[in-house]
Amino acid sequence: MPEKPAITSSELGTLWLTYQQKTMILRMLEYFIEQADDEKAKGIMTNLHGEIDLYVSKITETLQNEGVVIPIGYTAQDVNIGVPKLYDNGFDIMFVRLLKELSMALHSLNITMAYREDIVIIFNELTAITQKYYNLCTQYLLEKGMLARPPYVSMPKSVEFVKDTTYLGGLAINPFSEKRTLNTVEVAHLHHTIETNITGVQMITGFAQCANEREVKNFFNEGTELAKSIIKELNETLLQSGVQTPESSGGNPTRSTVAPFSDKLMMYCTSLFCSFAMGGSSLGTAFSLRNDLPAKMTIFMKDTFEYAHKGAKIMINNGWMEEPPQMEERKQLINK
Numbered sequence: 001m002p003e004k005p006a007i008t009s010s011e012l013g014t015l016w017l018t019y020q021q022k023t024m025i026l027r028m029l030e031y032f033i034e035q036a037d038d039e040k041a042k043g044i045m046t047n048l049h050g051e052i053d054l055y056v057s058k059i060t061e062t063l064q065n066e067g068v069v070i071p072i073g074y075t076a077q078d079v080n081i082g083v084p085k086l087y088d089n090g091f092d093i094m095f096v097r098l099l100k101e102l103s104m105a106l107h108s109l110n111i112t113m114a115y116r117e118d119i120v121i122i123f124n125e126l127t128a129i130t131q132k133y134y135n136l137c138t139q140y141l142l143e144k145g146m147l148a149r150p151p152y153v154s155m156p157k158s159v160e161f162v163k164d165t166t167y168l169g170g171l172a173i174n175p176f177s178e179k180r181t182l183n184t185v186e187v188a189h190l191h192h193t194i195e196t197n198i199t200g201v202q203m204i205t206g207f208a209q210c211a212n213e214r215e216v217k218n219f220f221n222e223g224t225e226l227a228k229s230i231i232k233e234l235n236e237t238l239l240q241s242g243v244q245t246p247e248s249s250g251g252n253p254t255r256s257t258v259a260p261f262s263d264k265l266m267m268y269c270t271s272l273f274c275s276f277a278m279g280g281s282s283l284g285t286a287f288s289l290r291n292d293l294p295a296k297m298t299i300f301m302k303d304t305f306e307y308a309h310k311g312a313k314i315m316i317n318n319g320w321m322e323e324p325p326q327m328e329e330r331k332q333l334i335n336k
Contacts, residue, residue, distance in 0.1 A: 007066055010113040012325050015059050022056050023073030031260045032092040034081045041093050048133050078262040086206045090146045091251030094199050097137035102276045103130040146250050150191045151243050168291050182241040189284035190234050197227045202251050207266045210259035230300055264320035274308035
């Protein structure tokens with residue numbers, strides 16, 4: 001049998017990013033497992049921790065076999081397991097569910113950039129694990145009454161075609177222009193954006209309460225207000241079409257101000273969620289046919305990008321941003 005080909009730059013990059021993400025999740029799960037009062041939630045998170053830990057080891061072994069230095073990622077120094085609860089019961093599974101949603105998107109993308117069979121298998125298996133635990137979290141939250149289903153609608157009895165271009169109405173330049181009722185595809189994306197931002201507000205409010213650095217606290221406060229503004233705007237859009245807006249039950253931050261996680265970890269987690277939010281907004285833009293909706297989503301993406309950029313500067317200034325593997329600096333090599 002021929003030896004395995006060396007890993008490509010894209011495979012190195014995706015493995016490196018996955019290592020960062022998975023080590024962050026392991027540290028956060030360790031805290032949530034320790035604090036969990038509900039045995040079913042604790043079991044879900046404990047089993048997930050064991051499966052993720054196995055793949056961190058597989059990625060580590062793959063990188064070592066290629067002679068790649070192992071990233072630092074997130075270690076025991078980034079979590080304080082014994083501190084008081086930062087969130088009410090239920091937030092842990094809400095948060096894990098959102099992480100699994102983010103992971104599904106990342107693994108699906110990573111598979112398209114992997115060529116060596118063993119690496120494709122890693123991302124395929126991680127995708128299956130992610131889907132399994134996403135469903136477990138969803139069913140748990142539904143059973144506990146902590147997850148709002150999207151609104152129901154009367155089932156269509158016939159096939160309809162768009163009759164004229166007024167279907168695209170709702171120009172952003174004229175907020176008083178006539179807007180048709182939202183279709184179900186648009187409602188799906190609006191509901192999803194509101195749902196994820198509600199969990200994001202809970203997460204980042206807790207981060208703001210316990211962050212050590214004043215600059216980091218202010219950054220998290222700004223993120224809370226940004227997410228609230230997105231929720232408010234999209235709620236109003238749904239209500240204009242007579243659509244009930246989703247509400248979250250439970251999972252709010254407690255009064256604790258003691259940090260379970262390092263500022264470095266919380267900043268990275270927020271950065272991941274910003275990337276996820278921008279991706280979600282771009283999908284919402286692509287599948288929305290009413291002209292005012294892509295305009296709103298584009299503004300959200302711009303605001304989120306600017307917020308994420310500010311966070312990146314904070315991480316760099318504090319020495320918290322680990323640099324991904326670089327391509328060769330050809331000009332420097334030539335000029336030596």
